[in-house]
Amino acid sequence: MPVKDSQAKYKRILLKLSGEALMGDGDFGIDPKVLDNMALVVGQLVGIGVQVGLVIGGGNIYRGAALSEAGLDRVTGDHMGMLATVMNGLAMRDALERSNISSHVMSAIPMSGVVEHYDRRKAMRYLSMGDVVIFSAGTGNPFFTTDSAACLRGIEIDADVVVKATKVDGVYTDDPVKNPDAVKFDRLSFDEVLERKLGVMDLTAICLCDEHNMPIRVLDMNKPGALLNAVTGGNEGTIIERM
Numbered sequence: 001m002p003v004k005d006s007q008a009k010y011k012r013i014l015l016k017l018s019g020e021a022l023m024g025d026g027d028f029g030i031d032p033k034v035l036d037n038m039a040l041v042v043g044q045l046v047g048i049g050v051q052v053g054l055v056i057g058g059g060n061i062y063r064g065a066a067l068s069e070a071g072l073d074r075v076t077g078d079h080m081g082m083l084a085t086v087m088n089g090l091a092m093r094d095a096l097e098r099s100n101i102s103s104h105v106m107s108a109i110p111m112s113g114v115v116e117h118y119d120r121r122k123a124m125r126y127l128s129m130g131d132v133v134i135f136s137a138g139t140g141n142p143f144f145t146t147d148s149a150a151c152l153r154g155i156e157i158d159a160d161v162v163v164k165a166t167k168v169d170g171v172y173t174d175d176p177v178k179n180p181d182a183v184k185f186d187r188l189s190f191d192e193v194l195e196r197k198l199g200v201m202d203l204t205a206i207c208l209c210d211e212h213n214m215p216i217r218v219l220d221m222n223k224p225g226a227l228l229n230a231v232t233g234g235n236e237g238t239i240i241e242r243m
């Protein structure tokens with residue numbers, strides 16, 4: 001796809017999509033309607049010249065911690081969780097390609113013949129060409145999350161921002177799903193997130209972004225126009241940044 005002059009605030013973003021969000025109204029796996037809708041939204045970003053790196057979670061299929069609670073070895077469970085993110089990546093590439101958006105899946109775990117092995121320089125070249133790159137298999141290591149993988153890849157590819165598109169519309173004083181009295185923040189420092197132990201992203205991911213001055217925007221993935229608004233400079237969701 002030809003590179004356009006970006007009309008957006010951000011030239012390159014790392015977008016993290018929660019695996020669970022791909023389930024739609026189901027309770028496991030992937031809802032094709034959600035996937036197609038996400039491809040459409042990513043296509044809009046590409047269309048205005050934003051370079052998009054994607055990290056998709058695996059919680060719609062397997063989570064290491066849940067498998068471990070069910071009696072499986074934790075490291076084996078985490079390997080299964082990482083493989084789940086490769087499956088989601090393949091499904092997303094399929095949806096993107098059906099929308100004529102050139103895209104590539106890279107995996108932190110080599111999987112010859114299925115997806116490319118993660119190669120930062122190659123990923124940067126694809127992104128510069130305007131192609132979408134889906135970074136799968138998390139960090140490649142157990143005991144990490146795809147939020148940490150998103151922050152890591154975002155820093156590596158020199159993204160302008162990490163956008164976490166999730167089920168809630170920002171960071172709150174407490175989990176808004178459990179506490180209806182929780183109050184939303186528009187802007188937060190990394191220190192505040194760490195001090196208050198705000199659970200929207202794991203603390204490893206927050207520390208990494210803090211150390212490398214990588215801002216994180218948290219927004220609602222189901223709100224129409226939210227992502228486009230965020231990349232064109234709108235005050236969408238919550239921004240976590242150095243203050």
Ligand SMILES: Nc1ncnc2c1ncn2[C@@H]1O[C@H](COP(=O)(O)OP(=O)(O)O)[C@@H](O)[C@H]1O
Pocket residue numbers: 018020057059165166167168170171172173174175176177178198199200201
């Ligand atoms: N302080 C908080 N602000 C916003 N969301 C929070 C907070 N604490 C916990 N959460 C939860 O974090 C979730 C977002 O994280 P995500 O990674 O998408 O989900 P999960 O961890 O279930 O995969 C939200 O659905 C919300 O319930």
Ligand SMILES: O=c1ccn([C@@H]2O[C@H](COP(=O)(O)OP(=O)(O)O)[C@@H](O)[C@H]2O)c(=O)[nH]1
Pocket residue numbers: 017018019020056057058059060062063064065077078079080081082084085137138139140141142143144145146147149
């Ligand atoms: O670097 C990583 C990233 C992910 N995972 C495993 O993959 C699962 C799915 O990722 P995550 O829970 O972050 O997905 P999401 O919550 O975003 O759907 C996790 O539970 C872990 O078991 C891992 O071991 N290392």
